[in-house]
Structure formats: structure tokens, C-alpha cells
Amino acid sequence: MKVFITRNIPATGLQLLREAGIETTIWTDRRDLTPDELISRCKEHDALLSSGPNKIDRSFLEACKHLKVVSLLSVGYDNVDVEAAKTLGIPVGNTPGVLSGATADTAFLLMLSVSRKAFFMHKEILKGNWNFWDPTANLGIELNGKTLGILGLGKIGFELAKKCIGAYDMKVIYHNRGRNEEAEKKLGAVRVSFDELLQQSDVVSVHTALTPETTGIFDKAAFSKMKPSSIFINTARGGVHNEPDLVAALQNGMIWGAGLDVTNPEPMEPGNPLLEMPNVAILPHIGSATEETRAAMSVIAARNVIAGLKGDKLPHSVV
Numbered sequence: 001m002k003v004f005i006t007r008n009i010p011a012t013g014l015q016l017l018r019e020a021g022i023e024t025t026i027w028t029d030r031r032d033l034t035p036d037e038l039i040s041r042c043k044e045h046d047a048l049l050s051s052g053p054n055k056i057d058r059s060f061l062e063a064c065k066h067l068k069v070v071s072l073l074s075v076g077y078d079n080v081d082v083e084a085a086k087t088l089g090i091p092v093g094n095t096p097g098v099l100s101g102a103t104a105d106t107a108f109l110l111m112l113s114v115s116r117k118a119f120f121m122h123k124e125i126l127k128g129n130w131n132f133w134d135p136t137a138n139l140g141i142e143l144n145g146k147t148l149g150i151l152g153l154g155k156i157g158f159e160l161a162k163k164c165i166g167a168y169d170m171k172v173i174y175h176n177r178g179r180n181e182e183a184e185k186k187l188g189a190v191r192v193s194f195d196e197l198l199q200q201s202d203v204v205s206v207h208t209a210l211t212p213e214t215t216g217i218f219d220k221a222a223f224s225k226m227k228p229s230s231i232f233i234n235t236a237r238g239g240v241h242n243e244p245d246l247v248a249a250l251q252n253g254m255i256w257g258a259g260l261d262v263t264n265p266e267p268m269e270p271g272n273p274l275l276e277m278p279n280v281a282i283l284p285h286i287g288s289a290t291e292e293t294r295a296a297m298s299v300i301a302a303r304n305v306i307a308g309l310k311g312d313k314l315p316h317s318v319v
């Protein structure tokens with residue numbers, strides 16, 4: 001049995017695959033495969049282990065009906081046509097849970113960095129602009145006792161809420177499709193409408209999947225309901241915010257700052273106005289990028305491949 005792997009993955013996952021007698025082919029070019037290249041590689045393999053933005057859409061799945069499993073090295077599966085995979089009977093696996101702590105850390109890092117303009121200050125030092133200690137300059141805002149509003153309080157949102165309560169005694173409100181009873185019970189989180197979340201939060205952090213419902217949900221109308229002193233954090237997917245509207249909201253003082261681990265497109269174009277704004281922090285989609293987490297993700301992704309190739313139920317599946 002042979003698996004095609006679209007980007008190098010940690011050794012722990014590779015070792016599991018090889019110990020199971022599975023032949024691995026790894027795409028090592030520092031660019032993404034085109035759709036045609038992905039199809040032609042997958043035609044020669046029994047399974048796909050995919051990380052990054054490859055579209056696992058209907059045309060791909062129809063061209064590669066023979067695949068016994070598609071295993072994603074991510075929890076997000078917005079690049080997958082789930083209905084097509086179901087219809088064609090191709091199981092699709094993902095890597096939930098193991099990355100929640102690391103991704104919540106990234107949201108926390110952005111939140112604190114934006115509140116103290118840390119990324120901007122660092123750039124100023126590199127430019128030679130550290131000249132003078134001015135008691136009225138370089139002022140940030142404090143997070144202590146403020147309200148954190150989470151859109152999509154699932155696994156990552158829960159971890160972030162815990163950190164913010166522990167570190168800053170923040171009050172947590174959230175908006176979800178359903179109730180998160182565990183968060184209400186253990187963290188005292190309060191479920192509110194989307195508008196209430198926007199109006200009441202000092203920090204709004206997004207942790208939903210990217211779906212048709214959440215695409216562009218942070219637009220001019222949403223930003224205009226937020227407090228002028230608020231911070232917007234997105235570690236979910238770049239498509240959740242409308243970028244020109246975000247730029248305008250920051251320029252017009254509708255919101256105070258923003259921290260993004262995800263952008264649209266990725267990588268972000270050099271010269272993007274967000275890169276020059278003092279109250280903005282941008283990271284290159286490193287939410288789950290720790291040694292420990294990526295190794296754990298590679299293990300789940302490998303186990304999903306192994307199960308799929310045996311015809312067993314995947315340990316973690318979206319289809």
C-alpha cells in the first residue's frame with residue numbers, strides 16, 4: 001500500500017506509517033502541487049495525507065475514487081467537499097484536540113502582543129527608532145478584568161478561555177450555534193447573541209470553522225458594532241474576516257487593534273497595509289506549530305491512513 005504525502009511531516013508519523021508497511025512518497029518541492037499534479041500523483045497511490053491548502057473538491061475526489069482514505073494534517077477541513085467524499089465513500093480524517101492548546105496559545109500571544117503593540121515596537125527598534133523614553137508614548141491597553149468574546153467556543157476556544165481567566169480574570173461570553181454547557185459550568189462562560197458579543201467584548205477571538213455561514217462574517221457591519229477600544233483576533237481562517245473592511249475598521253478607529261494568524265490569501269502579499277499598522281500583529285499561520293503538537297498531529301494523521309488502508313473506521317474522521 002502506498003500513501004502520497006503533500007508536505008514533509010514529523011518523523012513520528014512517518015515512522016508509524018513505515019512500521020505498518022506502508023510505502024511513503026513525500027512531495028518535497030517548496031510549492032503547492034497544482035490540482036492536476038495532485039490528481040496524477042494520487043492515481044499512483046492508495047491514500048493521500050494532505051496538509052496545506054490543496055482542494056479536496058468534487059473534481060479531485062471523482063478523479064481519485066480509488067483512494068481508500070484522505071487524511072488531513074489539520075483539524076480544519078474547509079478545503080474538503082464533505083458531501084462529495086460521503087457520496088463517493090471516501091473516508092476523510094482530521095486531527096482534532098491535540099492542537100487546541102498550541103492554537104489557543106497563539107491567540108493569547110496575539111492578544112497580548114496587540115494590546116501592548118509589541119510587534120510594532122520591535123519593528124521600530126530594528127529601524128533604529130528607540131531614541132527616548134516618553135511617558136505618554138507607546139501606550140497599550142490592559143487585559144485584566146476585561147471581557148473576552150469567543151465566536152465558536154469549541155475545543156480551541158475553551159483552551160483560550162481557560163488561559164484568559166487564569167491570567168487576567170477575564171469574563172468570557174460566547175456565541176455558538178448551540179450551547180457549550182461544559183464552558184458554562186466550568187468557566188462561567190455566558191452565551192450571547194452575535195450582536196451582543198460584538199457590542200460587549202473588549203477582545204473578540206474567532207474559533208469557528210470556515211463555512212458558508214462564517215465566511216466574511218466579520219465585515220463592516222460587524223466591526224461597526226464593536227467597541228472602538230476592542231481587539232479582533234483571528235486564528236481560525238482568513239476567510240472569516242473581510243480584509244478591506246478590517247483595514248477600514250482599523251483606519252477609521254471602529255476597533256483598536258487586530259491580531260491575525262490567518263489571512264486571505266496566505267501568504268499575505270508584501271505591502272499589505274495591515275503590516276504597517278501599529279496596533280496589528282500578524283503571524284504566518286503558526287497556530288499549531290510546536291514540536292510537540294505537530295508530532296501529535298502526525299501520529300493521528302498516520303493512524304487515520306493506517307485505519308483507512310485496512311478498511312477500518314478512522315480514529316478521527318469528518319466523513
Ligand SMILES: NC(=O)C1=CN([C@@H]2O[C@H](COP(=O)(O)OP(=O)(O)OC[C@H]3O[C@@H](n4cnc5c(N)ncnc54)[C@H](O)[C@@H]3O)[C@@H](O)[C@H]2O)C=CC1
Binds near residue numbers: 213
Ligand atoms: N491557526 C491555526 O493554525 C489553526 C486554526 N484552526 C481553526 O480553528 C477552527 C476551530 O477548531 P476547534 O476548536 O478544534 O473546532 P471545534 O469544532 O471544537 O470548535 C468550533 C466551534 O465553532 C462553533 N461553530 C460552528 N459554526 C458556527 C457558527 N456559524 N457560529 C457560531 N459558532 C459556530 C461550533 O459549534 C464549535 O463549538 C478549525 O476549524 C480551524 O479552521 C485550528 C487549528 C490550528
Ligand SMILES: O=C(O)C(=O)CO
Binds near residue numbers: 073074288
Ligand atoms: O489544524 C488546522 O486547521 C490548521 O490550520 C493547522 O493546524
